[in-house]
Amino acid sequence: MQPGPGSADPGPAEEENIFMSTLTNKPPGSGTGHLRRKARPASPTPEKLLEERHSGPQRRRHLFSRLDYKYSPYLYISPFFILFGLVGLFPLVYTFVVSINDWDLLGGAGDWVGLENYAAELSSPLFWNSLFNTFSIFLLSAIPQLVIATFIAAMLDQNLRAKTFWRMSVLVPYVVTPVAVTLIFSNAFDEKYGLINNLLQLVNLDPVAWKTSVFPSHLAIAAMVNWRWTGYNALILLAAMQAVPRELHESAAIDGAGMLRRFFSITLPGIRPTMIFVIITATIGGLQIFTEPKLFNASSSVPGGPDRQYQTTVLYLWDLAFNRGDFGRASAVAWMLFLIIILIGVANFLLSGKIASSGEKRAGRRPMRRGRNASRPGMTGKPAGGQDMTETRRRDHG
């Protein structure tokens, strides 16, 4: 690895030298080095090289270069690790340190209490309530959202007029800031004067306590999340659907599979890895939901509803830290939430690993089948005719 002095080729080295001296604004002819070079034969003898190697400053330089060569790559990649350490690892560790202390927001660090904060939170009904709310809102939003997103993606995957227009319009809700979404929805879901209750009363239904009862409030918040994220997920799923080989659809169509059958047997399995990705991101986002429940009833003196009907875990920990001023317990909640997300992440990882490997098997079979398909036209005339048929059909569609 290290080019020793013996392997040196003096000719180009000299050229480089001149190059280097111009680089450092030292005229090539100046300095003692130049004089010495003139006085010396152009190519040094091995003995001289040996001598040079052992001379003090040269050896130090050599060592320096070796260190440079060996360790400077670590320096080049260090910015990421420094940044990660600063904004990722350090807060994580520091949060843990805070969580094992009795720590007041304004008063600062108090006594070391071990895992007492964790124990206190685990026995606090408010903590469990927040977890229940988080998962309830998550499930209410994630499931319909993914079903609808898949449906929209399947629709957009068809031959539509003004494709780009439709694709853009499903993305529009995503562009709107969540605060604006929440303000509008919060207004519509108002119990006494809201649009939705007015409509309900118009058709002689009882008004719903959107902001003070548990299930309706979760539905309302899930509605906001769905409104915002469905289009985004639909576009991702659409991209995946377009990567599903068309010929699979075609041959299935020829075999007599209807729209639904093709969707469930070809499209869905084909987009499975993407589906997993969408589910993972939806899970992470869903477990950290904050803005919607916070602003849903902004005037409520308790964040997340007067009786904490929709106080999610992140909202709970924010309240704990900044309203109640208990940093220690808030940090404990943060860590437990972190662990829960990691747990779910690991579960997702294992699950997606399984599905991805089954997908690979599928993908492994696919080229074979495709290969067979491709070789068929040469063997019999029938599939070729089939292809023609689909061609015509496609043209009809267009």
Next chain:
Amino acid sequence: MGGRYRDSCCIENSSEFIFFPKFESALTNERDARKYTRKLSTLNGVTVDISRTSRIAKAVAVAGSLALLATGCGGSNNAADEQPASADNPVTLTVTTFGTMGLDALYAKYESQNPGVKIQATNIDTGGNALTDWKTKQAAGAGLPDVQAVEEGWLGQVMAVSDSFADLRDYGAGEISSQWVDWKVQQATDDEGRIIGYGTDIGPMGLCYNADLYKKAGLPSERDAVVELFGGDNATWEKFVDVGKDYVKASDEAFYDQSGFVWNSMVNQLGEGYYKADGTLNIEGNTQLRERWDLLADAASNGLSSGQTQWDWGKGQAFIDGSFATMPCPGWMLGVVKGQIEGAGGDAASGWDFADVFPGGPANWGGTFLTVPTTSEHPAEAAKLAQWLTSAESQAAAFEEAGAFPSSLEAQQSEAVTGANELTKFFNDAPIGTILASRAEGVKAQFKGPNDSVIQEQVFGPATIALDSGTDGQSAWNDALSTLKNLDIK
């Protein structure tokens, strides 16, 4: 004082930067690096050595880091040798306020009267956001302004860390303390007797009532008659509830907007509220509190409460559609009511008026203080500014600008406060300034514990909502106590 930390930080060891930059290495790829190694070893002396560029880079880096350190240390100053600001010794003072305090015009005036002083003002939209801002900076121990506005509702938390605010007696607060209503100064005094804030506005409470609705229900509607109706100087909450029951019977509408504000008023006017003066919790077994709670529950169960959402009132609709006819109103609430009514399309004809009476004795809700955090580099200048901004003249100007009712006795008597203005016209020409000055007499400065606001908002907030939605007093009280336990408030 301000320079305590800053001085030490200049003697920073910058040796860690010295090994760091070998920029020319960063510019070359592996192959070039190998060439250099080769060249260095083959041609001694001739080499234009790498270490030269490296030295330059090193010098740049060290200079840069020193510059960074220097800016970090910028303006290290000592309070002890603080020179008064002048044209030769310019001082920039930062001020953080919130809501509409009506101080903006005063800053310019102060700057022109005090050459060398430059005021950098930040106004935060709401008191709640300002509290978050203050708490965050207080917790971080950095970033606090020279003059910080503090709301009465935060006092419990502020007093828990009162030693991080300058004692304004060092700057003459003791000599001028008689210019304020006495309880305002008491509120700003911590348990060691340090005065940490100059009072700006206060929120003495009267009753907002809708004269049209009162008339329709057969109740007296003239201001003085309404004062008599509630019992004048001896107005009690029992009387208030009785009047409310009569009103509900006659009109079949609710009497007041929601139970939360009524409850807060009931608690805040007591000698001791959620905390005893010695700092211990005072809720469980507090018969005084419990009696008032039962009264409130009785009122709610008799349909006196309209069950409105606090601060929302159906975007003001409830003020003009006859949903309720009475509301406990601190001075600043009048502006809120006006805004709500106008927001919902109403005007002065919607019938609201303001009466010089309050059940259960005088009460105050809200008000602000100007404090000087000890992190200020110019505490003397900051205290001088805060003192000027809370002088009688300035308070009268702030009242004209934003309707902030002055805590200064002299300002309360000034023409600007007692005279007619937009607000008095809106409230049926009620002499608002005079009424509020009379309502400010005899308020008690209640001790506020560190979790006072949490108890008010998170323990009794939901409980009063529960009362409004039909829960009986006993179970709502029990729920409040169990919430108190769950929140682990000590």
